[in-house]
Amino acid sequence: MVQKNNKWNLSKEKGEELAHKYILEILHDSKNHRILMSDLIILLNQRTKHINLKHHSKKKPMSVYLRCVYGSFINFLDNFTMYGIMKDGANIVVILIDNQLTPKSLTQDIVREHKSWILLDDEEFILV
Numbered sequence: 001m002v003q004k005n006n007k008w009n010l011s012k013e014k015g016e017e018l019a020h021k022y023i024l025e026i027l028h029d030s031k032n033h034r035i036l037m038s039d040l041i042i043l044l045n046q047r048t049k050h051i052n053l054k055h056h057s058k059k060k061p062m063s064v065y066l067r068c069v070y071g072s073f074i075n076f077l078d079n080f081t082m083y084g085i086m087k088d089g090a091n092i093v094v095i096l097i098d099n100q101l102t103p104k105s106l107t108q109d110i111v112r113e114h115k116s117w118i119l120l121d122d123e124e125f126i127l128v
Helices: 012-029 037-047 062-070 073-078 108-115
Strands: 034-036 083-088 091-096
Touching: 012 034, 012 037, 012 062, 012 091, 034 037, 037 062, 037 073, 037 091, 062 073, 073 083
Parallel strands: none
Antiparallel strands: 034 091, 083 091
């Protein structure tokens, strides 16, 4: 059995905060707050290359950090209700659902609020 050894020089909370900040910037800069996931990953790596992310003393891009910590880039985005993921043919598009959210207004409380999913029971509603 293989053991995962995640020796990053960055805590999960700090990495999450940086990822949200730059992803929100990219989505706000894009048309209609949506972008191809492949383009988002490229832009995220370009905008965060000044951040010294190290795994076992080797410099890695932000996308590798998110993949190692969350399993995949999609898993990271899917953990938060502020992002939407849509498949458009062969492309995967990332959408900013909460358009009012900006990188400057982002706080830990807002991230925690968007991290929790609320499951609704259909018995609570009357269908008309």
